[in-house]
Amino acid sequence: MARLDQITSLTRTDLIMLGALVLSISASALAPGVRNSSESMVYALPAQPVDTLSTSQVDITEVSNIASEILPSSEVESRSYPSTLPDFSAINDVRTKKQMFFSYMLPKIRQANDKILANRRLLMMIRDDLTIGDALDEDDIQFVSSLKARYKIRQQTSLRSTVDDLLIRVDVVPESLVLAQAANESGWGTSRFARQANNLFGVWCFSKGCGLTPKNRDEGLNHEVAKYESVQAGIIAYVHTINTNPAYIDLRYIRATTRSEEQHFSGHALAEGLLKYSSRGIDYVREIQQLIRVNDLQKYTLPLQA
Template sequence: MTYNAAHELIIRAKHLRTGHINKLILSLGIVALAVLAVKLFLIERKTEPDQAPGTILKNRSQFSAIPDFQAIGDVGMKKQAFFDFLRPAIRHHNAVISDERKFLEQSRTHLANQQPLSEAEDYRILQLASKYQYSMRTATLESLDELLTRVDTIPEDLVLIQAANETGWGSSRFAREGMNFFGQWCFKKGCGLVPQSRSEGLSHEVAVFKSVEDSVGSYMRNLNSNAAYSLLRAIRADLRAQNQPVSAEKLVYGLMNYSERQEAYVEELLDMLRHNNQFLVENHEQRPAV
């Protein structure tokens, strides 16, 4: 075989091989597109708003879910379902706060015993001061005492009742679309949901959260840091100093500034606490105070 003939065979072989590869790539591409189309079809079917009563409503923008409490016909069952839905998040954040408080109390003991704080202790104390919006340059007995009035738990039944009041037992637009259970505002345009009844000239929006955990966490930080709720923190600190249980019935008076209705709002929460006691206690059994 001559050199030219051999060279021509090699070129033909390359062309054949390239053709087979191109066909294979094209086939794989078609299969991949078909699989993708099926997946998109199934996803769209799952998110269609023709769900039966009692199913989970999807918050597509936040990838979160909230039960359809409005679809629960029995009032008692609806209340119990609403409280049971919120309890895990409340207990999670109270556990976090309890851990933070225990750390601060240990650091205070170190200072009281004239033991120097480690760099790690100093760093975490300053982090907590920033989290709870307390200005602190250095840790002293006085500054730690002040920080401890902020780093403290919120009674579970107070959180539950306020969430029920603010959302109409989970049926409000802000709860369903924004996972906002406490009516918290934000003030940057586009930061949340615009209230339909917002007065002319006002620019606030209702904050949107990614999850119920984020909503509860933000609410607790608000009560523990905002100047508007200094009375709540003072009542709680006084109860702690007297070794008295920190109850919702006593702390509720510190929520006077949570609503423009003030005294009427507090009375309404107290009335809700009295009339929903059987649902506030999980499994209808008494629990020790936090």
Template sequence: MQNQSVSSKATSALAIIIVLLFGAYPFVSKQTTTFEQEVMTEEEQTVTYANEFLPNFAEYNDVKEKKRAFFSYLQPLVEQVNSEVEQQRDFISNLTAIPTAKNEKQRFNKILKRYSLKNDVPFEELKTKVLRRADTLPVALVLMQAANESAWGTSRFALEANNLFGQWCFKKGCGVVPTGRPAGETYEVRMFHHPIASIRSYFNNLNTGHAYVMLRDVREELRAEQEELDPQVLATGLLKYSIRREAYVEEIQTMIRVNNKYID
């Protein structure tokens, strides 16, 4: 029993060290590039970007200039992803039954797969479930998390993998191996072909992950009350994004207050 206790403590300590070194594990699903291709909707297929990495934000010595450059680069990408989600949401909202036309049926099934849902309940119930997940996120919230998780676009994983949110993957070769990864571990920091792919994955994480049910509940309540999606309010749903929990939420909320002036 004593050995088991020591082992348990050692495991817990190791987990904390991993978090400190690499950032908290943001509860992402084990998605692959193949999955993204399978669920890529018409809205996403019509927008293409050349394979490129983030600009060199480290070259900015002035903090204010760095922030403006970071936000100016990422904001259009976040708005593009929000636009894609809005189109998916509009498509679902306008349905009165499961579509039978080939193109619409394919689009419908891709959206279900995108949001990790199955056609196993009555249509109206399914429609409600989809609309809870197929929804937008405040630009300020996304930008502040990207800034926090990627050290304003200067972290190793942002530079080498276009990974802005600390997302992990579990298939060999799917990303960048963290320095000091414990023996026996197989996770990698996921590689994305373009920063917008990282943003799409982040959206999918918050819109489908079990850890963020509260965020989706709060968003649904704001929608029902016809209120704006307040980034400060939705940030309360990020408790499980970091092992720091309340402290992490407060940090994101502070970043929103302090840096919102740099967002157009």
């Protein structure tokens, strides 16, 4: 996916076709045969034990809507997932290990964000048309409808309100924040779940066989750690979690406010919206922020776009 500064010369029709292509590729690459039911949902790491939560607190989206390469649960046990991660555990020098981890993850994070930025730019053009009273063509309306379904906007509102709601969700997650959470949750890419499931963000699932069973799972709990066919699929799923899960509405509000004030994106600031990502609450937030500071991760966050 080209960066936005490389596609500014495209026409409106070109951009609509590009956005449609992004959506169609995402849809066609989704796991074939995944059941579109509550049995196949993926959940973010809850802030409390699972048995104390209602579905509405942690429901993100059906598997088929959040990742581009997730297999149906019936195939998980029958297929082997060769990890594409380098063997970070073999690197003894801590500084070298960190730098290699960031270098490996960064282009994958930017690829996921670039797809979102392409759709966001189209949404902004549509919003501008609505603002001046121009009628939308059928392609525009279908594009908004597709994004509305993907980003789980259920309320029935005007087209302009729907676009405004989408612009809060269809947005990037700063590289600094993604890097910090990936490092924290995966032990710098060395955890069992990172190596065997391509899951660097601690995302859970709840249908039998949907992932790996935690070795120390408390009795009576049934969650597994979601399994992805590639690291890229895991990143896509994580970003979509941040952009759609009700638990992270505060993060999205901070991000939207940053945009409205034309400030530079800060993973450190957005981390304040992760209180419900972990049962550790504010201690987890402070740990992520410390990771960003100590490793100077803000330098990896690109200037604000779209």
